Amino acid sequence: MSCTCCTQPPKSANSSEKDPFYVHTSTVFDSLSCQFLTDVSFKVDPTTGLITQVLHSGSDLQVSSTDIDLRGKIVMPGFVDAHTHIFLHSYDEADNAKQKRDESFVERVIRATNHCRTALMAGYTTYRDLGSEGMQEADANFRDAINRGIAVGPRLFVATKVLASVAGIKTHTENTIGGTRMPVTSEECDGEDEIRKAVRRRIGLGCDVVKFFADYRKRIMRYPPAIPHPYVSSVMFPPENPNPDVVLYTQKEMNVICEEARNADCPVAAHCATNRGAVMAARAGANTIEHAFWCNTDTLAVLKENHCILVPTLTIAERLYGPKFPGLLAKTHEAWKMGLIQACGGDTGTFNHGENVREAELFLEAGIPLEDTLRSLTYHGWLASGGDQCGRKFGWLAEGTAADMVALDEDPRQNPKALRHVSFVMKDGRVYKKDGKQIFN
Numbered sequence: 001m002s003c004t005c006c007t008q009p010p011k012s013a014n015s016s017e018k019d020p021f022y023v024h025t026s027t028v029f030d031s032l033s034c035q036f037l038t039d040v041s042f043k044v045d046p047t048t049g050l051i052t053q054v055l056h057s058g059s060d061l062q063v064s065s066t067d068i069d070l071r072g073k074i075v076m077p078g079f080v081d082a083h084t085h086i087f088l089h090s091y092d093e094a095d096n097a098k099q100k101r102d103e104s105f106v107e108r109v110i111r112a113t114n115h116c117r118t119a120l121m122a123g124y125t126t127y128r129d130l131g132s133e134g135m136q137e138a139d140a141n142f143r144d145a146i147n148r149g150i151a152v153g154p155r156l157f158v159a160t161k162v163l164a165s166v167a168g169i170k171t172h173t174e175n176t177i178g179g180t181r182m183p184v185t186s187e188e189c190d191g192e193d194e195i196r197k198a199v200r201r202r203i204g205l206g207c208d209v210v211k212f213f214a215d216y217r218k219r220i221m222r223y224p225p226a227i228p229h230p231y232v233s234s235v236m237f238p239p240e241n242p243n244p245d246v247v248l249y250t251q252k253e254m255n256v257i258c259e260e261a262r263n264a265d266c267p268v269a270a271h272c273a274t275n276r277g278a279v280m281a282a283r284a285g286a287n288t289i290e291h292a293f294w295c296n297t298d299t300l301a302v303l304k305e306n307h308c309i310l311v312p313t314l315t316i317a318e319r320l321y322g323p324k325f326p327g328l329l330a331k332t333h334e335a336w337k338m339g340l341i342q343a344c345g346g347d348t349g350t351f352n353h354g355e356n357v358r359e360a361e362l363f364l365e366a367g368i369p370l371e372d373t374l375r376s377l378t379y380h381g382w383l384a385s386g387g388d389q390c391g392r393k394f395g396w397l398a399e400g401t402a403a404d405m406v407a408l409d410e411d412p413r414q415n416p417k418a419l420r421h422v423s424f425v426m427k428d429g430r431v432y433k434k435d436g437k438q439i440f441n
């Protein structure tokens with residue numbers, strides 16, 4: 001009998017469902033050594049959702065009826081998308097402002113429910129969700145609904161509202177007299193006292209990661225756009241760069257954000273497009289630098305020096321920056337050559353959930369070797385989510401890590417599009433997709 005109000009069996013379910021079982025593989029990717037290993041079996045404890053033993057299976061392997069046999073497939077740790085927005089759907093369908101202004105709270109929650117299910121079916125067992133985009137702290141509530149078994153989706157690490165200085169990332173409108181007010185995206189805070197309070201409030205309201213805007217396209221109202229984001233001009237003869245990124249905080253303010261987050265053992269993500277913003281955020285102690293679209297070699301060196309993880313969000317960049325995009329691929333390749341840790345995170349939501357793997361494909365197109373790309377898609381996602389600050393190990397398969405596994409029907413060493421063909425998904429020792437079909441209610 002299964003519970004009708006949630007997706008997990010009730011606690012009184014047949015005890016045999018909780019017995020440990022084995023997952024047998026013939027080819028599995030080890031994201032720590034960056035190698036494909038052969039003939040490995042994993043013992044899984046479904047009560048804790050952890051791998052409890054790793055064995056090298058021989059030719060005399062006995063497969064019991066409760067085991068999962070993934071031999072013949074390419075098995076990987078569950079994928080991590082290190083930069084998502086569960087409440088957004090593709091800007092091709094509705095721009096950012098329209099989604100925030102016109103879609104009800106309920107519609108956006110229902111959309112997120114679909115997005116999370118789709119993401120899990122695509123192999124994504126973890127999302128680092130960097131900003132609720134006008135939905136207040138609903139991302140934290142959504143995380144909890146998944147963790148309680150009420151909704152199906154990736155394990156979420158959420159930012160709730162993003163910190164920005166006054167009017168920093170506000171969706172500006174020209175009619176301010178009785179006009180429609182847009183839902184607030186950021187928590188506006190300026191100066192040491194307000195910033196400390198804002199970080200403390202985020203922590204108290206349940207964020208897993210503190211995100212702030214080091215810079216943003218704030219001067220947008222000099223040349224008012226028809227669509228604020230993605231930017232579409234409305235005026236004649238705008239200058240070449242009508243909407244430049246400008247730094248939103250002083251160095252001291254960024255230092256305070258990171259210091260206060262550290263007091264709560266919480267990682268920090270910084271949105272940075274400019275060299276100046278990225279250097280300041282890195283020196284302040286941000287754990288991850290998001291985008292870094294226009295960053296040069298010197299800036300990348302500062303990121304490396306400060307042990308920052310770079311999340312280049314190439315998938316949104318591909319859509320926004322057309323002719324400039326090859327330069328962003330080159331920068332990603334340069335960062336890899338310099339030995340920076342990079343995680344795959346597409347800014348998913350600005351394009352549709354389920355298409356997440358485009359980011360890994362763009363890492364490959366940037367000339368990053370397959371094995372390194374797969375590590376960015378898994379283990380580096382754990383590091384970006386905070387590593388040990390996550391409270392759970394995932395992104396690689398070993399004794400004590402979460403039993404998050406996906407299986408591919410095709411070999412990515414032969415076909416770079418193989419990552420799109422996920423036929424099996426397990427998260428925390430529970431199978432959600434088997435033989436290409438979802439197997440939950």
Ligand SMILES: [Zn+2]
Nearest residue numbers: 083085130347
């Ligand atoms: Zn984003």
